[in-house]
Amino acid sequence: xxxxxxxxxxxxxxxxxxxxxxxxxxxxxxxxxxxxxxxxxxxxxxxxxxxxxxxxxxxxxxxxxxxxxxxxxxxxxxxxxxxxxxxxxxxxxxxxxxxxxxxxxxxxxxxxxxxxxxxxxxxxxxxxxxxxxxxxxxxxxxxxxxxxxxxxxxxxxxxxxxxxxxxxxxxxxxxxxxxxxxxxxxxxxxxxxxxxxxxxxxxxxxxxxxxxxxxxxxxxxxxxxxxxxxxxxxxxxxxxxxxxxxxxxxxxxxxxxxxxxxxxxxxxxxxxxxxxxxxxxxxxxxxxx
Amino acid sequence: xxxxxxxxxxxxxxxxxxxxxxxxxxxxxxxxxxxxxxxxxxxxxxxxxxxxxxxxxxxxxxxxxxxxxxxxxxxxxxxxxxxxxxxxxxxxxxxxxxxxxxxxxxxxxxxxxxxxxxxxxxxxxxxxxxxxxxxxxxxxxxxxxxxxxxxxxxxxxxxxxxxxxxxxxxxxxxxxxxxxxxxxxxxxxxxxxxxxxxxxxxxxxxxxxxxxxxxxxxxxxxxxxxxxxxxxxxx
Numbered sequence: 001x002x003x004x005x006x007x008x009x010x011x012x013x014x015x016x017x018x019x020x021x022x023x024x025x026x027x028x029x030x031x032x033x034x035x036x037x038x039x040x041x042x043x044x045x046x047x048x049x050x051x052x053x054x055x056x057x058x059x060x061x062x063x064x065x066x067x068x069x070x071x072x073x074x075x076x077x078x079x080x081x082x083x084x085x086x087x088x089x090x091x092x093x094x095x096x097x098x099x100x101x102x103x104x105x106x107x108x109x110x111x112x113x114x115x116x117x118x119x120x121x122x123x124x125x126x127x128x129x130x131x132x133x134x135x136x137x138x139x140x141x142x143x144x145x146x147x148x149x150x151x152x153x154x155x156x157x158x159x160x161x162x163x164x165x166x167x168x169x170x171x172x173x174x175x176x177x178x179x180x181x182x183x184x185x186x187x188x189x190x191x192x193x194x195x196x197x198x199x200x201x202x203x204x205x206x207x208x209x210x211x212x213x214x215x216x217x218x219x220x221x222x223x224x225x226x227x228x229x230x231x232x233x234x235x236x237x238x239x240x241x242x243x244x245x246x247x248x249x250x251x252x253x254x255x256x257x258x259x260x261x262x263x264x265x266x267x268x269x270x271x272x273x274x275x276x277x278x279x280x281x282x283x284x285x286x287x288x289x
Numbered sequence: 290x291x292x293x294x295x296x297x298x299x300x301x302x303x304x305x306x307x308x309x310x311x312x313x314x315x316x317x318x319x320x321x322x323x324x325x326x327x328x329x330x331x332x333x334x335x336x337x338x339x340x341x342x343x344x345x346x347x348x349x350x351x352x353x354x355x356x357x358x359x360x361x362x363x364x365x366x367x368x369x370x371x372x373x374x375x376x377x378x379x380x381x382x383x384x385x386x387x388x389x390x391x392x393x394x395x396x397x398x399x400x401x402x403x404x405x406x407x408x409x410x411x412x413x414x415x416x417x418x419x420x421x422x423x424x425x426x427x428x429x430x431x432x433x434x435x436x437x438x439x440x441x442x443x444x445x446x447x448x449x450x451x452x453x454x455x456x457x458x459x460x461x462x463x464x465x466x467x468x469x470x471x472x473x474x475x476x477x478x479x480x481x482x483x484x485x486x487x488x489x490x491x492x493x494x495x496x497x498x499x500x501x502x503x504x505x506x507x508x509x510x511x512x513x514x515x516x517x518x519x520x521x522x523x524x
Contacts, residue, residue, distance in 0.1 A: 167392070170381070170385055170389055171392065174378045180342060180372060181372070181375075181436075183360040184364060185437075185440070186364040186392045
C-alpha cells in the first residue's frame, strides 16, 4: 500500500510542477496566441536565480519565491516589449501571430539557453533543502518534495481563483474568449497583454525555483518542460486554467505509473502517447464541454 | 447626458483594401440616426472605424472633442458599441458579462449600475447565471446591448441588432433601441431591416460602396424614390 501511495505521490508532485508551467504557457498562448516555446528557458532562469540566492546570499528558497516571481515578471515584460509586441502589432490575425511568435521564440530559446551556459556553465548545480523524509500512511516522502507539491498546488489554485473571481481575472478570460468584445468594454490590451505575458513567465520562474529545491539544475533543463506544458494544455483545453491543473496532475500520474509498469526510459513515449490519443479522441481537450 | 457625433471625411479599410472613402455623417444629440445600405457597403466597417477597432483617416468628434486612440480610450469617452456578431464571452455567465461591461466605471458605482441594467432587462435578470454561449440569439443580443449600457454611454452604436432574429424578437429589440434613445442617449443604428428602421428613426443615411449617397431626415429618406425602389420594393 505504502509503495503505491509513494508512486502516486511522486506522480502528483511532478504533475503539480507540470500544472504551474502549463498554466504560465496557457496564459501566453491562450490569450495572445504567442507560441512561446522558450517558456521552459525561463523556468531554468528561475531555478538558477534561486540557486544563486541560496548558495551566494544564503537566502531561504521559499523566502526567495516571491522575489523570483517578481524578477521573472519584469523579465517577461521586457521580453514581450522586445520580441512579441512588434509581432502582435503588425500581424493581420491570430494565425500570423502564432506562426511568427513560434519562430521568434525558437531563436529566443537558444539565446537564453546559451546565455545560461555562459553565466552558469554546463555543470549540474544544486543545493540541499529540507531533504529529511516524512512518513505519511506508511509511505515515506522527502519533505522538500511535499513542500514543492504544496506550493505548486497553491500557486495553481491561486491563479484559478484570481481568474474566476476577480474582475481583472475575468478581463483576462474575456480577452481569451472575444478580444473585440473585451476591447469594447474598455479593457486596454496595451496594458493587459504585457501584464499577462509577464505573469506567464513569472509562473515559469516559480516552477523553476520549486524544482531547484528538489532536483539538480542545468541550462538545458527547461526544454522538456515546454514540450510537457504543450501536452498538458492539449489535455486540459486551450485557455482553461482548471484544465491545466487537472491535465498536469493526470499526466504526472500517467508518467509515474507508466514508467513503473514499463521502463523509465519510456517517459517521453508515454507523454507523447497520451498527447496523440487526446488529439485523436478529444481534440478540444479532455474537459471541453 | 446625450452627445452629438460628427464623422468627417472618414476613410478606412483592411490593409490595402479601401472600404470607406470620405464619409460625412452627423448623429444629432439624443436622437436616433439610422444607416442603411446593401451588404458590403461598409456599414460595419464604419462603426469599427469610429470605435477605433480598425485604423482610420478623417475626424470623429463626440460633442466637439476628437475621438482617437485605442478602443478602450474611445469607450472611456462615452461611446458604446454593440458590434456585429455580438462578440460576447461565450463561456461567461450573464452576470460576469455585465460586470465586465462596468470595467471602466468607478468601483463604487458598479453594483448600482448592475441593478439598473438587470431591472431594465428582466430576461437577463432571470438568466443571470446562464452562460452567454448557451442563450438564444435574441437573448444574446439583449446581453450585448446590456453589456454596452453598463458603462453609461452618452452615445450608442448598434450594428444590425436584428440580424437572424425572429420577427417578435426584432420588435422587442427595436423597442429597446427606442428606450435607449428616450433615456437621452444618442443612438446610431446600422440596420438591414430598412422599413422598420426608417419608421422609428429621426435621421437616416444611405451608404453604398463606401460613400454616403443620401442623407437627411428619416421621412425624407423614406420618401426618396431610390430608397423605395432599391430597399423597400415599392415606388
